Amino acid sequence: MKIYDWPTGPYPARVRITLAEKQMLSKVEFVRINLWKGEHKTADFRSKNYSGTLPVLELDDGTFLAECTAITVYLDALEGNPTLTGRTPLEKGVIQMMTKRAEIEMLDAISVYFHHATPGLGPKVEVYQNREWGLYQRDKALRSMHYFDDLLRKQPFIAGEAFSMADIAVIGGFIFAAIVKLPVPQECKALLAWYAKMQERPSIREQLAIVSPPH
Ligand SMILES: N[C@@H](CCC(=O)N[C@@H](CS)C(=O)NCC(=O)O)C(=O)O
Missing domain, CATH: 1.20.1050.10 (Glutathione S-transferase Yfyf (Class Pi); Chain A, domain 2)
Structure with missing residues (x-):
């Protein structure tokens, strides 16, 4: 898996906290997209995430998942503990x-x-x-x-x-x-x-x- 990331961004930090909680940080390759240079607004990046925002998770089959909540729900379903999106x-x-x-x-x-x-x-x-x-x-x-x-x-x-x-x-x-x-x-x-x-x-x-x- 790859995460398109920017280290000081508040939203990418949410996904990195999730990965850390689940001991999954080492399973992910981080690709830096420089927000200050507007790299998230290029046509190439928008082809991965229409909204032109970070973070984006790229799966090995080429699927792109954007939106912190959606990414967290996906990661939570992969690894059980701790559960971050609820059991009941x-x-x-x-x-x-x-x-x-x-x-x-x-x-x-x-x-x-x-x-x-x-x-x-x-x-x-x-x-x-x-x-x-x-x-x-x-x-x-x-x-x-x-x-x-x-x-x-x-x-x-x-x-x-x-x-x-x-x-x-x-x-x-x-x-x-x-x-x-x-x-x-x-x-x-x-x-x-x-x-x-x-x-x-x-x-x-x-x-x-x-x-x-x-x-
Ligand atoms: N709703 C999105 C918001 C993501 C977002 O706004 N990310 C910031 C990074 S901290 C961003 O890409 N900002 C750049 C911009 O809006 O131009 C999510 O939950 O992932």
Whole structure:
């Protein structure tokens, strides 16, 4: 298998955390696609992923799988332990719901802020920007931090009682928040405590060390 990857990108980090959790990092060849040079927007790359985003998983039979959630579901079905997408129908449903919520409310919202209300990946890549939309999404992301904080006052993990793909999606949100310098409010104590606890997992600690922006 190959993963089209960029080491500091929040979304590719989600898939690398998944691979690390499943002890599968060594089974994958990583191919770097330079986001800052716009290599993800070329016709060749778009023939692998129409959306022109990373990560993309290429299987040995030539199938391309894009979208972090789809890639995680696939990898989770290959290797059982730990299970990141749930065992029972209810667990599976809740994990999908919370992963989508983490994306819509936090991670994708910060991404829109980055691409629309900051210089983003630079003028060659950011051919259309709408600053107002970007700022609106930044505020939505901040609201989501309070939502996740409330949730984590009642339960240990984003989707309930067990670590899952939904936790990894929120970690992606933290990674992007650090890149755009959008600090998680200090009053979100349960969310910050959860984030500290997440870093006890080697998979997360190691990937955070890779994505940390230079100071
Ligand atoms: N919905 C996609 C989003 C992927 C995404 O936005 N990836 C970032 C990398 S961190 C990207 O390719 N950004 C480049 C761009 O949007 O121009 C997923 O879940 O995989």
